[in-house]
Amino acid sequence: MTILELIQKTAVFFEKKGIDEPRLQIELLLAHALGIKRLQLYLQFERELTDKELDPLREMVRRRSEREPLQYILHTTEFFGLEFKTDRRALIPRRETEHLIETALGFFPDKSVSLNAIDLGTGTGILAITLAIHLPNSRWVAADTSPETLSLARENAQRHGVTPRIRWTEGSWWDGVAASERFDLIVSNPPYIKTADIQNLLPELLQHEPLQALEAGIDGLDAYRAILEKARNHANPGARLAMEIGFDQAPSLRELLARHGWKLEACVKDLQGHDRVVGASLA
Numbered sequence: 001m002t003i004l005e006l007i008q009k010t011a012v013f014f015e016k017k018g019i020d021e022p023r024l025q026i027e028l029l030l031a032h033a034l035g036i037k038r039l040q041l042y043l044q045f046e047r048e049l050t051d052k053e054l055d056p057l058r059e060m061v062r063r064r065s066e067r068e069p070l071q072y073i074l075h076t077t078e079f080f081g082l083e084f085k086t087d088r089r090a091l092i093p094r095r096e097t098e099h100l101i102e103t104a105l106g107f108f109p110d111k112s113v114s115l116n117a118i119d120l121g122t123g124t125g126i127l128a129i130t131l132a133i134h135l136p137n138s139r140w141v142a143a144d145t146s147p148e149t150l151s152l153a154r155e156n157a158q159r160h161g162v163t164p165r166i167r168w169t170e171g172s173w174w175d176g177v178a179a180s181e182r183f184d185l186i187v188s189n190p191p192y193i194k195t196a197d198i199q200n201l202l203p204e205l206l207q208h209e210p211l212q213a214l215e216a217g218i219d220g221l222d223a224y225r226a227i228l229e230k231a232r233n234h235a236n237p238g239a240r241l242a243m244e245i246g247f248d249q250a251p252s253l254r255e256l257l258a259r260h261g262w263k264l265e266a267c268v269k270d271l272q273g274h275d276r277v278v279g280a281s282l283a
Contacts, residue, residue, distance in 0.1 A: 001054070004045035006030065010061055017065045025070055026061070032074050033057040067203035080130045082160065089152040090123040091213040096270040097189050100244050101130050103268055103279045104187055107240040112137055115184035116236070119143070120173055120227055123213060125153030125166075127187050132162040138185070140166040143176050145212070173223075174230045182236045189244040190223030191216040220246055224253060228260040232282070240265075240281050247274035258283070 001009075007026050014022035031038040033056050060073050071077040071086040078084075079093040080101050086092050104127075108115070114137040119128035122142035132140055144150050150168050157163045169176030193214045198206070205214065216222045224243065231241060241262060245253055250267050257264055257280050266279035 001049055002045065003030065003041055003047050003049060006049060007041070013061075014065065017067070019064065019067070025064060028070060028074065029060045029064065030057060033060065068208050069204045072208060079126050082130060082133070084124050084126055084129075084156050085152065085159065086124060087152065088208065088210070089146070089148045091209050093124055093126045096276050097126065097244055099268045099270055099277045100127065100187065100189060100242055101134075103266055103277045104131055104185060104240070104242045105134055106266075107185065107242070107279065108135060111135055114138070116182065117141075117185035117187065118177070118183045118234070120186065120188040121190050121213070121223070122153050122168075123149060123189070125156045127189065128153075128166055129157050129160050129162055131185075131187065132165050133160060138165065141169055141177065141181070141183075142166050143169045143171060143173065145170065145172050146210075149210075173226045174234065177234060179233075181234055182239075183234055184236050184239050186227075186231055186235065186239065186241045187243070188223075188227055190227060192220045192223065192244070192246040192249060194218065194220040219252070220249065221252055221256070224256055228256055228262070232261045235282055238282065240279065242277060242279045244277055245275060247276070250275035250278065253278050
C-alpha cells in the first residue's frame with residue numbers, strides 16, 4: 001500500500017467514525033509513525049509502506065477510531081508556538097486558551113518587569129510555563145489538586161527550561177498557598193462546564209480526558225467562586241487577574257468580579273465570537 005492509498009482509505013474510515021478533519025488526522029498519525037514532517041508525505045505519495053512501518057500505525061488508527069484524542073496518541077501538542085507533552089494526566093491544551101496568554105501579556109507592556117504570579121489549576125503547566133518564557137523576570141507558583149498532573153507539568157517545565165522559576169504546590173485552588181503570599185498576576189483556566197452538560201461532550205472529552213478538569217457544578221461557576229473568594233487576599237496593589245470562561249458566562253463573571261473587589265478590564269472573544277477570557281484589576 002502506498003502512502004496516498006493509506007491516507008485516502010483511512011480518511012474514509014475516520015469519517016465514518018465521526019472524526020473531524022479525517023484526512024488531517026491520518027496524515028498527522030502517519031507522519032508521526034514514519035518520523036517525518038507532515039508536509040514531507042506529499043513528496044512521497046507513491047512510496048510503498050512496509051509491514052514494519054504499518055504495524056505501529058494500525059494501533060494508532062485503532063485508538064483514534066475509538067475517539068481517543070490525537071494529542072494523547074502523539075503525546076504532544078502545540079500551544080502558543082511551543083511543544084508540550086500531553087497524556088491522560090491532564091486536560092489537553094486548547095487553542096482558545098492562547099487568548100488568556102495574550103490577555104495576561106497585555107497587562108505588562110514591559111516584558112522585563114519583575115513580578116510574582118500564580119497559575120491556579122495548572123494542568124499541563126501551559127499558562128505558567130508560557131508566561132514564564134515571555135516574562136523572563138517572573139516567578140511562579142503553579143497549583144493543582146493532582147500529584148500526577150503536577151508531575152506532567154514539571155516535565156513540561158523542564159523541557160522549556162523554566163523549572164527554577166516555578167514552585168509547584170498540591171491542593172485545591174488556594175489551599176497550598178501560604179496566607180502571607182501575594183501576587184502581581186493571577187491566571188487560571190478552571191473547570192467551567194455545568195454538571196448537566198457533561199454528558200453532551202464529545203467522546204474524546206467524555207471518555208478520555210479528566211472530568212475533574214471540566215465539571216464545575218450546577219451553574220458552571222463553582223471554580224470561579226473558590227478562586228475569587230480569596231484572590232483579593234493574595235493580591236498585591238495593582239494586581240491583575242485573567243481567567244478563561246465558558247461562552248455564556250461573561251455576565252455572571254462580571255457580577256462575581258465586582259462582588260469580590262475586581263474591576264473588569266477586558267472581555268476577550270475567541271475566533272468563534274464567543275466570550276472566552278476575562279481580565280481584571282483590583283477595583
